[in-house]
Amino acid sequence: MSNILEVDNLTVTDMRDQDEIVHHISFELKKNSCLGIVGESGSGKSITAKAILGLTNPWLKSEGTVKYFGKNHCTDMLKLDTNSLRVIRGQHICMILQDSMSAFDPLEPIEKQMGETFMENLKVSKIQARNMAVEYLKLMNINDADQVMKKYPHQLSGGMLQRCMIATALAMKPDIIIADEPTTALDSINQREVVGEFQRLRELTGTALIFISHDLGVVQHLSDQLLVMKDGEGVEYGDAKTIFSNPQHEYTRHLIATRLKMSQSFRKAMKSGIGR
Numbered sequence: 001m002s003n004i005l006e007v008d009n010l011t012v013t014d015m016r017d018q019d020e021i022v023h024h025i026s027f028e029l030k031k032n033s034c035l036g037i038v039g040e041s042g043s044g045k046s047i048t049a050k051a052i053l054g055l056t057n058p059w060l061k062s063e064g065t066v067k068y069f070g071k072n073h074c075t076d077m078l079k080l081d082t083n084s085l086r087v088i089r090g091q092h093i094c095m096i097l098q099d100s101m102s103a104f105d106p107l108e109p110i111e112k113q114m115g116e117t118f119m120e121n122l123k124v125s126k127i128q129a130r131n132m133a134v135e136y137l138k139l140m141n142i143n144d145a146d147q148v149m150k151k152y153p154h155q156l157s158g159g160m161l162q163r164c165m166i167a168t169a170l171a172m173k174p175d176i177i178i179a180d181e182p183t184t185a186l187d188s189i190n191q192r193e194v195v196g197e198f199q200r201l202r203e204l205t206g207t208a209l210i211f212i213s214h215d216l217g218v219v220q221h222l223s224d225q226l227l228v229m230k231d232g233e234g235v236e237y238g239d240a241k242t243i244f245s246n247p248q249h250e251y252t253r254h255l256i257a258t259r260l261k262m263s264q265s266f267r268k269a270m271k272s273g274i275g276r
């Protein structure tokens with residue numbers, strides 16, 4: 001399978017004090033595959049994801065290359081201007097953030113926000129956009145989608161908002177979804193459902209996934225490839241199954257020993273098939 005993204009030697013520096021936050025990270029994302037990125041808090045996972053999409057603060061400088069292989073063209077994301085980046089972010093590479101509240105405008109109901117995203121990026125009519133919103137919310141197991149869509153963000157729980165955000169991204173059928181801690185606000189049963197949706201989406205559309213998480217159980221379940229980060233460095237990278245069964249780096253061994261235990265409830269839910 002060919003690559004949809006190639007990150008080579010990505011370095012992110014805080015220009016205010018010349019502090020290098022991400023050091024020479026390289027990885028590839030194959031079409032229709034999932035790359036998991038794991039590492040403790042502050043290891044640079046989010047900054048790496050944001051750098052790929054040009055979403056870092058202006059004082060952060062990204063260097064290296066981030067090649068995105070779209071239909072019939074290859075683009076270095078780090079060389080694009082703001083408008084071109086916005087088009088790619090709207091239509092081809094979607095990011096799902098850990099803080100779902102910040103992804104929505106507090107002053108507009110969910111229906112309007114999802115609808116406008118679809119109308120703007122997919123050029124569909126208002127009615128089509130509304131139908132899409134209902135369809136994808138239902139796909140995320142929100143059965144009272146009509147009611148949920150009428151609500152303002154503050155009227156919904158973090159978990160429900162997270163599902164609205166994921167539904168919006170799924171509906172765009174992008175080439176790549178970068179999901180940064182997308183299941184953090186969910187309990188283990190809902191995590192199972194959301195993880196199932198990601199899998200289904202990949203099967204249906206071939207969307208590739210970069211899945212960033214503290215939760216090694218979720219990552220182990222989803223990932224084909226794995227990147228382990230520590231202090232802004234990639235300490236281990238390769239086939240996920242191989243790394244989980246035979247970690248080479250001491251830090252990976254430590255993560256697997258300590259973090260996998262913490263995801264036992266998720267693994268139990270996956271095994272029992274609750275919520276299916």
Ligand SMILES: Nc1ncnc2c1ncn2[C@@H]1O[C@H](COP(=O)(O)OP(=O)(O)OP(=O)(O)O)[C@@H](O)[C@H]1O
Pocket residue numbers: 014021039040041042043044045046047048057060
């Ligand atoms: N906007 C910013 N400006 C400067 N430094 C930042 C900025 N955001 C994060 N950092 C620093 O970059 C490093 C990596 O942060 P990052 O958020 O990427 O870690 P992470 O692995 O995603 O952590 P978490 O799992 O808690 O989200 C940290 O030392 C952090 O303090």
